Amino acid sequence: MSDNCDRVIDLIDLPEWGRVVPMVGVEPFCVVDEADRPVEPVRRFLRDLVAQGCSAATIRSYAFALLRWWRFLRAVEVEWSKACPAEARDFVLWLQRTSKRRRLPRTDSAMTAGTVNPITRKRFQDDSYMVATIRHSNAVVRSFYVFWIERGEGPLVNPVVLARGRGRRPHAHHNPSESFRPEGRLRYNPPAPKRRPRAMPDELWEQLFTAMRSDRDRAILALAVSTGARAGELLGMRGVDLDWGDQLIQVRRKGTRAPQWLPASPEAFVWLRLHVEEIGGVGADAPVWQTLRRRARDGGLPGRVPLNYEALRAVLRRANGLLGTNWTMHDLRHTCALRMIRDARLSLRDVQTILGHAHLTTTETYLVEDDLEVIRRVRDYLAGRDEPLTLPGDATTPYRAEDLTVLFGPAGR
Template structure:
């Protein structure tokens, strides 16, 4: 088991442990196990506070739990320092909000989904409550897929009753000048190589960090990644510029091992076996962005590069939407269309401003309308109110 939830005595919480064993057996990744374990830990602590046994919980406890999540703050291992001044505000350069210490609607919805899955597992085993305490919305309480068309794919069973609404955010493309500023703020060829790859092939951070030496095809300029959701291997084309930076990084770093990770720390560290280079992890990549953002006064992240690459490709007439879906690794074409087939806000505003300016100009200089042959202009003026009778 990659993750377990422990009680006050240091022993594993048995109901959660058995659920996570089944969750791992369904071929879920360790990161998903960690996420489910933390959600169940939060729920277990809530039940201890309200003094309700886990198999006696009702929808009332779930309702109060959701209400509490909406107003409470996340526990932190250490107090905020520099980020205390910007938490919850919006960056004036990137137009992106800074994270605060509140639980977001997506977090609450994920927590509800985890709890419903947990109780479904115990109801099916016959050892849990008779009714799932995480109910569906009243409009979705009919039997799921009762009139399903065999030609259509199966959809969700319906919205959970206490799920908060999630505001839809449109992905924003990083302007070219901002990308140039971010790239110039990087300190090493390793950082330049990984960001150049990210903005050219739209790979996720975890996918790029998992690349090994054998996953780089120098001749065809391809990089093989393992997709986050399906865990399928896929070759992604990358820009020639990214391979130039990758070659410069390899000439400076440790010797290339085809079976070893491609990305390593720039400094050697001692973890008990002497000084040695360590594989680069997600926290080290976040540190790269923290240094650059502190210099530029921005809050860019690796996912912004994915959005930028996806929007660039979706607006290029030489690429179809199916091409973009394949590169992004989306299972459904509708996901790509719903997220990335959007108009740039700045372009829409510019077109509307041009329309308003032309409208005012036309009002100042109206174009005389020619009268059709066989009609008197005075008669038409009386009929349509264009003049005085």
């Protein structure tokens, strides 16, 4: 196993090779080369993920991660079947030191990239690869090689190796009658920062809600902040997913795609009713969220099309530009979760069910106190301490002679 320590990381330049394209068939997405031919090792791996029940969004995410890995191997001139831990290490170093390529240069966001918004206290994204992206890339590449090593192809050792603590050999005293347990974290995984969820303050929520220009956008935000549903889950709703009598909405959960009914606030259903009346009603199989396309692609009359995620992001981007903020739809999910956590009428198990968390430990991350909420309570405490103290009696009243006699004794002694 070679360990190329002479490779200059800063000189590695990934070629514009290949792309991820949607497919018609078993695999929803695939990686193709410069001649638009599918990269066969990647295609077979993605096909296996489809058989495991992974969603199209997961397949797309894995395809882009493997395309980046394939471009790196071409830049360092190493075949995918001959990659070793040195390539995985250098790949992580390259991700940590490089910036993403942009199709168009930044314009208005050039001044704020990488800075912290003074209103939301959130960091603006820049062009560097985030820690979560690097960790996800390592997980994808490792699972890719696990797939091929199980079939007796590819390298003998997985390039994305596991960390070895205290010099111990993995499974040194393993009982053959028991199954193997996970060996530990990946060696070249950067530590994940602990992000503390924050609730959107009520006054900032009102500003964001007021900045919406249509009943549709107001309804989406009101449902998100009252149900905690993710943006993709809300956008997938259809007419059959609305229960007007009990004020419930049905969403398909991320990953499992399992249907779940969620209670929504009466206010959210008011805006939802206004939106449905505006578009002339929603059929049982029709999408709830629709937008007006000003010019049809086929040259026909304008018509309504389902609202997609990019269009919803554009709505928030316009509102953020107006307010000077950088809110996302996921901030509304955090706000809903923290509001429910602070309500004594709801248990932690109730919150877990509404948020759709598979494990209670995920919900427990919302038990951490929000910094802004702590600051607000301490300010209320300090404001109460600033009240003037009332002294007993009048400080200008002279002492009585008999009191001084008791204290100091008779005069002349």
